[in-house]
Amino acid sequence: xxxxxxxxxxxxxxxxxxxxxxxxxxxxxxxxxxxxxxxxxxxxxxxxxxxxxxxxxxxxxxxxxxxxxxxxxxxxxxxxxxxxxxxxxxxxxxxxxxxxxxxxxxxxxxxxxxxxxxxxxxxxxxxxxxxxxxxxxxxxxxxxxxxxxxxxxxxxxxxxxxxxxxxxxxxxxxxxxxxxxxxxxxxxxxxxxxxxxxxxxxxxxxxxxxxxxxxxxxxxxxxxxxxxxxxxxxxxxxxxxxxxxxxxxxxxxxxxxxxxxxxxxxxxxxxxxxxxxxxxxxxxxxxxxxxxxxxxxxxxxxxxxxxxxxxxxxxxxxxxxxxxxxxxxxxxxxxxxxxxxxxxxxxxxxxxxxxxxxxxxxxxxxxxxxxxxxxxxxxxxxxxxxxxxxxxxxxxxxxxxxxxxxxxxxxxxxxxxxxxxxxxxxxxxxxxxxxxxxxxxxxxxxxxxxxxxxxxxxxxxxxxxxxxxxxxxxxxxxxxxxxxxxxxxxxxxxxxxxxxxxxxxxxxxxxxxxxxxxxxxxxxxxxxxxxxxxxxxxxxxxxxxxxxxxxxxxxxxxxxxxxxxxxxxxxxxxxxxxxxxxxxxxxxxxxxxxxxxxxxxxxxxxxxxxxxxxxxxxxxxxxxxxxxxxxxxxxxxxxxxxxxxxxxxxxxxxxxxxxxxxxxxxxxxxxxxxxxxxxxxxxxxxxxxxxxxxxxxxxx
Numbered sequence: 001x002x003x004x005x006x007x008x009x010x011x012x013x014x015x016x017x018x019x020x021x022x023x024x025x026x027x028x029x030x031x032x033x034x035x036x037x038x039x040x041x042x043x044x045x046x047x048x049x050x051x052x053x054x055x056x057x058x059x060x061x062x063x064x065x066x067x068x069x070x071x072x073x074x075x076x077x078x079x080x081x082x083x084x085x086x087x088x089x090x091x092x093x094x095x096x097x098x099x100x101x102x103x104x105x106x107x108x109x110x111x112x113x114x115x116x117x118x119x120x121x122x123x124x125x126x127x128x129x130x131x132x133x134x135x136x137x138x139x140x141x142x143x144x145x146x147x148x149x150x151x152x153x154x155x156x157x158x159x160x161x162x163x164x165x166x167x168x169x170x171x172x173x174x175x176x177x178x179x180x181x182x183x184x185x186x187x188x189x190x191x192x193x194x195x196x197x198x199x200x201x202x203x204x205x206x207x208x209x210x211x212x213x214x215x216x217x218x219x220x221x222x223x224x225x226x227x228x229x230x231x232x233x234x235x236x237x238x239x240x241x242x243x244x245x246x247x248x249x250x251x252x253x254x255x256x257x258x259x260x261x262x263x264x265x266x267x268x269x270x271x272x273x274x275x276x277x278x279x280x281x282x283x284x285x286x287x288x289x290x291x292x293x294x295x296x297x298x299x300x301x302x303x304x305x306x307x308x309x310x311x312x313x314x315x316x317x318x319x320x321x322x323x324x325x326x327x328x329x330x331x332x333x334x335x336x337x338x339x340x341x342x343x344x345x346x347x348x349x350x351x352x353x354x355x356x357x358x359x360x361x362x363x364x365x366x367x368x369x370x371x372x373x374x375x376x377x378x379x380x381x382x383x384x385x386x387x388x389x390x391x392x393x394x395x396x397x398x399x400x401x402x403x404x405x406x407x408x409x410x411x412x413x414x415x416x417x418x419x420x421x422x423x424x425x426x427x428x429x430x431x432x433x434x435x436x437x438x439x440x441x442x443x444x445x446x447x448x449x450x451x452x453x454x455x456x457x458x459x460x461x462x463x464x465x466x467x468x469x470x471x472x473x474x475x476x477x478x479x480x481x482x483x484x485x486x487x488x489x490x491x492x493x494x495x496x497x498x499x500x501x502x503x504x505x506x507x508x509x510x511x512x513x514x515x516x517x518x519x520x521x522x523x524x525x526x527x528x529x530x531x532x533x534x535x536x537x538x539x540x541x542x543x544x545x546x547x548x549x550x551x552x553x554x555x556x557x558x559x560x561x562x563x564x565x566x567x568x569x570x571x572x573x574x575x576x577x578x579x580x581x582x583x584x585x586x587x588x589x590x591x592x593x594x595x596x597x598x599x600x601x602x603x604x605x606x607x608x609x610x611x612x613x614x615x616x617x618x619x620x621x622x623x624x625x626x627x628x629x630x631x632x633x634x635x636x637x638x639x640x641x642x643x644x645x646x647x648x649x650x651x652x653x654x655x656x657x658x659x660x661x662x663x664x665x666x667x668x669x670x671x672x673x674x675x676x677x678x679x680x681x682x683x684x685x686x687x688x689x690x691x692x693x694x695x696x697x698x699x700x
Contacts, residue, residue: 002028002066003059011037017070019051023117025068029054066211128244130212131205134226134234135384136324140165141174143193147182150174150192157383158390158430161223163232164196170225170232172196202227203236209244212236243414270310270401271409277310282319285338285361289321290403292333298325301385301400301412308396311421312451319361322400324385327351327365334361367391386414393440394447394459395420395427420456427456434466438475441466441505442483449495467505481567484509488544494522497547510551512559518551521619525550528618531627537634538611545573545612549580553616557581580613588617591633592626600672603633607665640671643679644686652683654690663689 004021006014010032018030030053036044044053093102104112140163141150150162154176161175174196182188182195201215202225212224216238226234275283286302293300301322309316323330328344331351335342344351349365366388389398395417402410411418420427426448434440441463448455455463466472472480487496498519500506506515529546532538540546552560560581564574587605594602609617614634621627644667646660654660663686670676676685 001059001063002068003031003064004028004068004070005031005033006070007033007072009035009037010040012039012043014071015040015043018053021068021070028066028068029059031056031059066208128209129205130203130207130209130224130226130234130236133209133240133244134205134236135240135386136226136234137384138163138225138232138235139383140232141192142166143171143196144191146189146191147179147195148188151176151179151183151188154179157387160237163225163235164192165232168231170200170202170227172198172200173221173223173225175222197221200225204228205233209241213241213245216241268411269409270411273310274401274409277313277315278306279317281357281359282317285319285334285359286403287408288337289330289334289361290405290408292337293323293325293330293403294405296325296330296333298323298330299385300324300330300403302403303385303389303400304392304397307399307401307411308417308421310401311418317359319359321361321363321403322366322385322388323363324366327363331361331363334363364388385412389414390429392429393433393437393443395429396447398429424451424453425456426453426459428459428462431458431462434462435471438466438471439479439483441472441503442480442487442500445496445499445503446483446487446490449492449499450490463503467503467508470508472505472508477566478568480509484567485544488547492526493547494525497522497551510563512562513551513555517554521550521553521616524619525615528615531618532615535631535634537631537638538614540612540614541610542573542576542612545576545610546615549577549610549613550616550619552577552581553584553613555581576610576612579608580610580616583609584613584617588620591617591621591630592623594629599633599636600669600674602629603637603672604669606630606633607637607668636672637668640668642667642671642682644682648683649686649690652687659690 002025004018004025006018022028022030032053032055093100139153139157139159141153143164143166153162154160161173163170164172164174174192178195182190201219201221203212205226205228215224216222222238224236225232226236289300302319303322304320305318306316306320327349328346328351331342331344331353335353338355340356341354342351349367351363353361353363366385367383385400389400392398395415398415399417400412402408402412415429426444444455444459444463447453487493490496500509501515501519552563557578560577564577569577587609590597590602590605618627618630621630642664646656649660649663650656666689667682667686670685676682
């Protein structure tokens with residue numbers, strides 16, 4: 001039996017709350033717990049035949065399996081009915097979140113009832129139940145699994161207990177404590193069926209979180225299998241229940257207030273924030289993916305950076321979807337609907353959808369990763385959303401938002417990511433994170449400086465310990481280099497590089513390069529980059545090389561070339577590094593003391609070094625005259641670019657090759673010297689220049 005009841009001295013607001021609560025619980029019986037207010041007594045005298053309300057003495061407590069408590073501040077069993085002010089607002093009424101009223105004139109009762117029910121459905125949130133918080137699918141073992149293997153499975157997946165299943169029937173649960181005791185007594189080869197708890201306490205998907213809490217306390221258990229139609233469909237742990245009942249909770253209404261670095265949300269649903277922070281076309285894709293997933297019987301979430309950046313108020317155009325179900329199947333349906341192209345990787349359960357307008361959406365089947373040894377590439381298995389988020393690097397990147405119908409916009413935050421955003425902390429999810437993947441050290445530094453946050457104290461200690469144990473040396477150089485290039489591409493790489501120096505990681509990443517010299521340059525480097533961007537005269541071809549060359553600028557070529565080879569730079573990049581390191585000092589001297597050198601000759605020397613080294617040169621120019629001279633030279637170069645290009649040379653009948661760059665540079669120099677001015681003169685000069693190159697003419 002289900003009962004709806006209220007506090008003592010029931011007033012009209014309380015009675016109305018009971019009636020409203022009976023809508024989501026039509027089979028529940030309303031019960032007056034004690035004294036009634038005079039207004040309620042008078043009302044019930046008139047309508048007792050319409051409203052079937054029992055008294056406590058009429059109820060057998062043994063038969064009660066659920067109590068819905070309304071109009072009270074105690075959250076235990078309370079259904080969240082939303083703000084009644086919002087509900088009655090559709091009828092022109094008003095009030096506050098606990099009480100409201102509306103005066104209705106000239107309207108049909110049936111029409112009003114329909115409007116009221118629609119408003120209630122839009123605002124009512126039923127109590128969180130097992131289906132909402134359970135992990136699924138569940139990792140299980142069979143009765144003949146030996147103790148040693150069960151322990152390895154628990155270690156691999158981070159579980160503290162495992163259901164024992166045979167022929168789809170749950171026979172019991174074996175805990176880590178059971179396994180450890182058996183192993184201690186030398187029974188590692190014994191099957192688990194002799195050590196499991198067979199007096200199983202389970203729940204159905206509809207059981208509310210408070211009931212599960214009481215079951216765990218009563219039976220002293222840490223997990224509850226969720227059974228539907230005799231089959232195991234999920235599992236709820238003690239942490240799931242505690243997080244639901246004592247975490248941030250669900251609140252009616254929505255309000256987002258920007259405080260400090262992150263939006264503080266007074267609701268577990270951020271649909272309004274999503275509409276405000278994402279382009280319309282992105283929202284349409286997210287909504288449609290949720291509709292498709294609901295129709296396919298699976299759950300889909302937007303996860304990771306998109307949720308983090310929504311809370312931070314930062315534009316994020318990367319959509320990563322996580323599916324509890326078949327991610328590739330959902331991706332195929334989305335690709336078909338939007339006439340996109342699909343790149344699927346069935347081995348990993350991932351897919352990328354390429355939209356006709358250039359947008360991309362990554363779709364991943366919820367998965368768990370297992371590392372065979374420190375710094376290894378992970379092995380992947382399909383899993384639940386919670387385990388998928390747990391495999392991520394930091395709490396701020398381990399949040400998700402539901403996209404399914406009925407829960408669109410609901411935030412899933414198992415690991416306190418929102419709180420860490422508000423506190424400005426980068427926090428790792430578990431103590432072995434930097435052992436399993438040491439490249440997370442570089443990611444931690446990147447996020448810390450990108451978002452002006454701080455490393456959480458335990459996280460910083462774990463980073464220092466991983467560095468002390470030289471964990472990055474166990475990772476392939478290619479993976480380290482990828483993370484470094486991500487840092488070089490940041491809007492402000494200098495603070496991250498300075499942090500790498502502070503963490504004593506510099507000598508491993510750039511052996512032989514004196515960090516104190518680089519640190520001095522980096523202090524002024526951002527100013528130089530901003531100045532060049534403001535001048536709008538030149539753009540580097542490879543932006544990441546700007547900071548890479550700044551790091552190498554004080555090293556001799558022997559040291560620099562070793563680092564270039566270590567990180568597998570290609571020949572073009574090696575040549576660019578050699579030209580930069582070999583020419584920047586001489587050019588700096590000419591800019592500071594030009595003597596009688598002509599502007600065109602100075603421009604020619606500027607063009608002899610790669611554009612990626614220009615910020616370094618500017619950072620060493622300390623007087624205004626030198627800076628103005630550098631800007632003047634760049635202006636001359638910019639506005640004297642040739643009008644012809646490689647396409648024109650091909651039309652003239654010449655064969656493409658390295659000679660094209662040489663001839664176009666020669667045309668550019670001729671323009672700088674005032675030898676040619678018009679397009680026709682450029683073509684004639686190029687033809688004359690190419691006539692001296694054997695093999696430049698394409699054979700017909």
